Amino acid sequence: MTVRSVAIIGAGTIGRAILRGLVRSGTGLRLIATARSEASLEEARRAGAEAGRDNAWAVREADLVILTVKPRSVAGVLREVSAGLEGKALVSLAAAVPSSFIASLAPKAKVMRGMTNVNVEVGHGFTTSWRPRPSGRGDLLLPSTMERCPCPP
Template structure:
């Protein structure tokens, strides 16, 4: 098997998680990762891969380039490396970076846009992928090989990408807030802190597993738990009375609105 070469430009949380997962997969990858600070470079070196501040060198020595930086850093980076990307596969996990813009900035490169989430830390990410007609099947298979190491992936139409940035990208933070609130409720009810968090976490995990494996809708599961004049319906009354569903829906829409604003401000063509 030919050894694949990957450069990770900006090996932060997501980039480092992908590196660890690729190494753990057992496949033969040559990986170069870039970062700016000495602290970040040292963290990369501990992963067992080459670390450098030199983005150009990393790109020149790689067939696949993973862009894992902040949206505001993408424009200067594109000016820095665009001479060296022709024929290479570029995967952008940069929020709100449209394929049309990436294709114009990285002429001659094969472009894929991806949105993983923080659960890549435990190889349980939900990652969405988009591309255009300029990519071949072998390149798509390489992309799938990379993202299968960090969890579940799905190809989607790019028009859904900002909405899924808000949903699957931001949802772990939203869910963490809900988990924290439930656990604090348990503590208020007299539970020890560690027991309260453990109960919520395993219940959240089990609920997701049940919905996925049974194919049930959330309201069907809810109705199975509810009994007349029972404890659950009393709690549901409070949640509905305080606008829980509307609040969460608005949070998703606000996050999508921000992704749209970033795209229009930085990458409007």
């Protein structure tokens, strides 16, 4: 899987930190962010992302989708974007939301779970990620794509 574009769904504190870290690392990726508040959208634009409120649009445009919404919003957001996730990598950073739940709402996505902190913004964050079940040989390329960034999601 070649990642050329990344959508950050939920560009709040963690989402914007990841966004700024990706910009600083010089990946050259097309960055797309969504958020509910105009202030968060404006910050995402200033950081270098295309930004808007339409989660489905962001998912359609991205190769890799990073879900950074609050746990209580995960189900609604995934129902909204599920059709656009087919064959795409989905990394959920929503704390305490099981991978099985995410996979049940996005059954055609390549689901990964992760945890990070705001230090990703400056390339010194601690990030873990895991995949509950491999979904094909192409999945083996996703971690290497993410590792090229000093702040992988």
